[in-house]
Amino acid sequence: MWSKIFYFAMVPMVYAAFAVLIGGLLFKLGVVFFSKKFPGSLATYPKRLPRPVGVAAEAFAVPAAWKKDKVFWVFIIAYHAAFVLLFIGHLELIREFKVLQIIPHDVFLGAGSVGIILIISVLYFLFRRFKSPWREISVPEDFLILILLFLTMLIGSHLHLSARYYAGGGAFDIPVGAYREYLSNLVAFKPVVPSGIADSPHYVLVVLHVFLANLVLMMFPFTKMVHMAFAFLSLNLRRK
Amino acid sequence: MEKEKAMELKQILKTRLNRPMRYYIDTCTRCGLCYDTCHAFQGIPKKEYSPVGRAEVVRKLYKKYTRPGGFIFPYGTDATKFSDTVMDQLYEAAWSCTGCRRCAVNCPFGIDTGQMMGVAKHLLIANGTAPEELVMLADAAVEKGKSIDQFKEGYRNVIRDLEKEVQRKLSLPASDGLIPMEKKDATILYVGLAGAHSIVNPAIIFNAAKENWTLSFFEAVNFGFFAGDPAKANFIAQRIIKEATALNVKEVVVVECGTAFRILRALMGKLPFKVTSIVELIHRYLKEGRIKLKEGAVSDAVTYHDPCQLGRNGGVYDEPREVIRKIVTDYREMSPTREQNWCCGGGGGLVALDNEEFRIKTGKPKKEQIVATGAKIVVTACENCVSQLKTIQSGYGLDVEVKYLTELVCENIIV
Numbered sequence: 001m002w003s004k005i006f007y008f009a010m011v012p013m014v015y016a017a018f019a020v021l022i023g024g025l026l027f028k029l030g031v032v033f034f035s036k037k038f039p040g041s042l043a044t045y046p047k048r049l050p051r052p053v054g055v056a057a058e059a060f061a062v063p064a065a066w067k068k069d070k071v072f073w074v075f076i077i078a079y080h081a082a083f084v085l086l087f088i089g090h091l092e093l094i095r096e097f098k099v100l101q102i103i104p105h106d107v108f109l110g111a112g113s114v115g116i117i118l119i120i121s122v123l124y125f126l127f128r129r130f131k132s133p134w135r136e137i138s139v140p141e142d143f144l145i146l147i148l149l150f151l152t153m154l155i156g157s158h159l160h161l162s163a164r165y166y167a168g169g170g171a172f173d174i175p176v177g178a179y180r181e182y183l184s185n186l187v188a189f190k191p192v193v194p195s196g197i198a199d200s201p202h203y204v205l206v207v208l209h210v211f212l213a214n215l216v217l218m219m220f221p222f223t224k225m226v227h228m229a230f231a232f233l234s235l236n237l238r239r240k
Numbered sequence: 241m242e243k244e245k246a247m248e249l250k251q252i253l254k255t256r257l258n259r260p261m262r263y264y265i266d267t268c269t270r271c272g273l274c275y276d277t278c279h280a281f282q283g284i285p286k287k288e289y290s291p292v293g294r295a296e297v298v299r300k301l302y303k304k305y306t307r308p309g310g311f312i313f314p315y316g317t318d319a320t321k322f323s324d325t326v327m328d329q330l331y332e333a334a335w336s337c338t339g340c341r342r343c344a345v346n347c348p349f350g351i352d353t354g355q356m357m358g359v360a361k362h363l364l365i366a367n368g369t370a371p372e373e374l375v376m377l378a379d380a381a382v383e384k385g386k387s388i389d390q391f392k393e394g395y396r397n398v399i400r401d402l403e404k405e406v407q408r409k410l411s412l413p414a415s416d417g418l419i420p421m422e423k424k425d426a427t428i429l430y431v432g433l434a435g436a437h438s439i440v441n442p443a444i445i446f447n448a449a450k451e452n453w454t455l456s457f458f459e460a461v462n463f464g465f466f467a468g469d470p471a472k473a474n475f476i477a478q479r480i481i482k483e484a485t486a487l488n489v490k491e492v493v494v495v496e497c498g499t500a501f502r503i504l505r506a507l508m509g510k511l512p513f514k515v516t517s518i519v520e521l522i523h524r525y526l527k528e529g530r531i532k533l534k535e536g537a538v539s540d541a542v543t544y545h546d547p548c549q550l551g552r553n554g555g556v557y558d559e560p561r562e563v564i565r566k567i568v569t570d571y572r573e574m575s576p577t578r579e580q581n582w583c584c585g586g587g588g589g590l591v592a593l594d595n596e597e598f599r600i601k602t603g604k605p606k607k608e609q610i611v612a613t614g615a616k617i618v619v620t621a622c623e624n625c626v627s628q629l630k631t632i633q634s635g636y637g638l639d640v641e642v643k644y645l646t647e648l649v650c651e652n653i654i655v
Contacts, residue, residue, distance in 0.1 A: 028266070036258040040507035042352055044345050045555035045579065064348040068273050134272045136287045137296065139318045142270055222309055227267045231349050234263040238350035 006203070009211040010182075011191040017214035024221025025229060032233070042237045055235045072128070079121035085114045093176065094183045107176050112164055115157025122150045141223055148219070152212040155205050162202070174200045245367065246322040250305050252366050256359045257306060264356055265302045267349045268295065274353070277346040279583045280336045283602035291343035291353040294333035298356045301326065327367050334360035334468065335371065336602070338590055339499075340548035340583035354588075361468020370467055374589050377463035378472045385479040388457055395457060396421065402436055406443045410655050419443045422487070423454035429489040430518075431460040431480055431500070433623055438495045441646040442518055448653055449530040453493075456483055460500035461623070466589025477503050484513050493521050496644055498549030498622040499587065505554060517550060519621045522649055523559035526566065532654040538568040543615035545574065545606070545629065546581045547622030560621055560645055567652045572613040582606050584620075586628025599628060600635030607636045621645040 049057060057063070065073040089108030092100060100109075108114055126146040129138045162172045178196025185192045197206055219225065270292055276282065280289040287293040296318075303310035303319035310319030320326055339354035364370040384391055399419050407415035419439065420426070430446065430453055432438040439455065446453045458479050464472030481504075484492050491514040494501040505515040516524075525531040544564055550556045557578050565571050574581060582605040590599060606629070610618055618629055618640050629642040 032259055032262050035262055038258055038260050039509040042260060042344075042355070043506065043555075044341060044350075044552055046557070047555075058348070058350070062348050064273055064346055065271075068346065072271075072273075133275050133287065133290070134270075137270045137272055137275070137290070137292050139270070139296075139316070141316045144316065222307070224266065224269045227269055227349060230263050230267040234260075234267050234349045234351065237260055237263065238344060238352075 006198075006207045007193065009207050009214065010193050011186070013214045014186060014210060017217040020218040021220050024218075025226075028221050028226060029229065032230075038237070041240055043240055044238050047239055051236065051239045054239050055232055058235050059231050075121045075124045078117050079125070082110075082114045082117040082121065085109050086118065089114065090183075093179045094187055095180060106164070108160060112157070112161045115153055115160055118153045119150065119157060122146055122153060126150065145216075145219065145223060145225065148212060148216055152209060152216055155209040155212070159202060159205055159209060172200070172202050174202055174206065241323050241327070249322050249363050249366055252362055253301055253305055253359070256362060257302070260352065260355055261302075261359065263349075264295070264351045265299050265306075268292070268299065268351055269349075270296075271348065274343040274347050274351075277343045279338075279340070279342070279585050279605050280602040282582070283585070283604040284598075288329070288332050289336050289602075291347075291351075294337055294360075295351065295353045295356045297326070297329045297333045298360050327364065327369055330360040331364055331369060333357060334364060335590065335593070335595075336598070338548070338583050338585060338587035340587055341553055342548070342580070342583060345552060345579050357588075358468055358470075362470065365467065365469050371589075371593050373592055373594070374463055374467040375469075377592065378467045378469055378476070381459070381461075381463050381476045382472050385458070385475060388479075392457060399439070399455065402440050402443070405436070405440050406447060409440075409444050409650070410447055412447075418447055420454045421457070423452075425488050426452050426454040427489065428453040428491050428493050428521075429456055429480075429484045429487055429513075430454070430493045430495070431456040431458065432495045433459050433461055433497060435623070437644065437647065438623070441644070441650045442493075442495065444650050444653065444655075445518075445522060445525070445531060445646065448655055449525045451530075454487060454489070456480060458483065460495045460497050460504075462500055462503050463589070463592075465499060465503055466592065473503070477508055480504065481508065481511060484511075489513055491516055493518055496547075496621040496623060496626075496646060498547035498554070498624065502549040502553050517554065517556055517559075517621070519550065519556055519560050519563070519645055522645070523563055526563060531649075533563075533566050533649065534652040534654060535566055536569045537652045538617070538648075539570065540568075540616040541570040541572055541614055542568040542617045542619060543572045543574055543610065543613040545584060545610075545618055545620040545625055546578060547620055547625045548581075548583050548587055550621055551581065552579045560619070563645065563649065564619055567648060568617075572615050574609045574613055576609075582609055584625045584628040584632065586624045586631070587622075591624045591627045591631075596631060596635070599631055603628060603632040603635065607632050607638065610638060610640060615640060617641045617643055617648075619643050619645055619648055 062073060062076050065076050088100060091097060092107045128134055129142060163174055166173060174197055178194050181194040182197055197203060274291040278289060278291050300318050300320040303317045304314060304321055310317055334357045337357040341352060341354050344350055344352040403415040403418040406418045428451055430442055462473055462476045464476045492504060493516050494504060495518055501517045542564060544560055584606045585599050585602040620626055620629060626642055626644060633640055633642060
């Protein structure tokens with residue numbers, strides 16, 4: 001029975017998660033674009049930069065946080081930059097991209113630091129909410145998402161570090177080739193869980209990592225994580 | 241709360257779900273960067289007066305009624321149903337917000353809590369718990385718009401008296417036509433307020449500049465907007481738009497009233513005429529040499545308070561400063577200033593309510609800013625701000641004089 005549950009998390013649920021993620025995002029954006037526009041302008045002044053540059057600067061450099069709370073800003077930037085590297089790293093787990101090897105590296109970029117930065121940042125975001133006034137303005141969703149991200153990243157980081165640094169003399173290693181076989185077949189809609197993963201003592205952790213990641217992906221369009229897409233639209237309004 | 245009432249409120253909530261509101265509901269991460277950016281919170285530090293604390297009351301209703309998550313698992317987002325308690329929370333949120341949008345400037349996503357409080361005010365009207373004073377003032381303005389012909393003669397008589405004041409100030413032989421009304425094809429339609437100062441001082445400036453202008457029959461102030469009633473707000477604004485269109489004017493100049501200026505300039509969409517603040521016009525006259533001021537005539541220390549709707553939300557920062565610097569020798573800037581300037585606490589219709597104690601407390605950051613400048617005169621360009629600054633002055637016993645920019649200009653205009 002466990003093998004069926006594991007397979008469900010590793011294959012059908014992954015497809016379901018991406019379907020919900022893509023469908024959900026398209027639905028949310030569709031609803032937004034078909035909803036009533038604001039007839040006037042919601043701009044604030046001064047507008048120091050041209051609109052697209054200003055929106056990009058505010059979205060990527062987060063000056064609002066820099067002005068107010070520099071420690072928070074450092075973690076915001078570290079988390080989001082690491083998240084981009086995490087995305088690239090997972091792309092490289094599907095297949096090799098020559099363009100990404102401009103800087104020659106083993107998968108993942110950052111030699112394990114990306115996961116650690118993400119974990120520390122998520123813990124900072126989480127513990128920050130234990131303190132007033134953030135405790136008063138937090139809702140359960142805020143904690144739930146951070147806990148989910150923490151667990152997903154902790155397991156993912158453990159899998160990566162144990163493989164990269166041969167923890168247990170290599171007994172826990174799942175080679176990059178096995179992940180590539182699994183993920184490239186998923187992408188090609190010929191799903192298979194290769195023996196390199198299924199026979200590893202780490203299989204249960206891989207399943208847990210994929211299961212939690214599936215939950216994150218499914219929650220993405222329907223929780224505050226959607227700020228990844230809406231932040232640009234919302235900031236654009238302030239400069240229109 | 242009765243089921244029918246809750247249904248009615250739910251319907252309003254849905255009709256207000258426009259594009260910006262969708263962003264504001266879903267994007268907020270409750271990062272808390274806005275938490276202490278509100279003057280009300282600075283004066284009375286409690287969550288309910290923080291921008292995120294206010295917005296969450298509206299957001300939780302939207303989560304409940306328009307988001308599947310709020311329906312399936314309401315605990316996740318604290319999604320809340322309509323109830324008398326929630327309506328009380330909405331009242332506290334909406335009527336402590338001046339719509340200054342300082343929080344929007346400090347939000348990493350640009351979330352406009354003022355817009356969300358517009359929804360809260362609309363719900364309170366439907367619930368019958370909106371402030372009566374504002375609802376009555378909005379109704380009176382709508383009534384005047386519907387039957388303007390009945391008001392015209394009485395208004396003309398008042399204006400004739402004001403023309404004599406303008407005549408005296410300009411030392412002219414006759415007062416006729418100094419405040420023209422219903423003048424077709426005038427360059428400018430000036431929209432004032434009910435107070436004489438809002439007509440006499442601009443009339444002096446228009447006549448000194450030899451402007452081809454005409455006075456509106458309507459007041460610029462929009463009590464429908466303050467009350468949060470979108471239909472009345474639109475009707476009140478349309479009265480002026482129709483008048484300007486019928487008179488075929490090129491430009492509508494708005495009195496020193498931040499909200500009236502922003503409504504016409506930014507919130508009514510594209511209009512067939514230009515909308516200018518009287519502050520911008522004075523600055524233009526100075527640049528063009530159409531009026532002259534007594535340079536350096538005021539030696540007392542002077543500071544300028546940026547009305548939020550004129551500065552942060554209208555981009556009019558430099559014009560008033562340049563005008564003041566012409567007249568005064570000791571100009572002192574407040575800190576923080578411009579887009580980060582603290583709201584005085586009187587906007588959004590709050591100054592019209594019986595809440596003086598609240599406004600004195602929430603005017604604390606403004607009081608501290610004024611004291612820090614050491615200025616003896618505080619100049620501003622908004623009716624609400626002047627009223628509120630005078631409340632702060634008397635409430636804290638400040639040794640300062642509060643003046644309109646037009647007042648300062650008229651005291652120092654060379655005629």
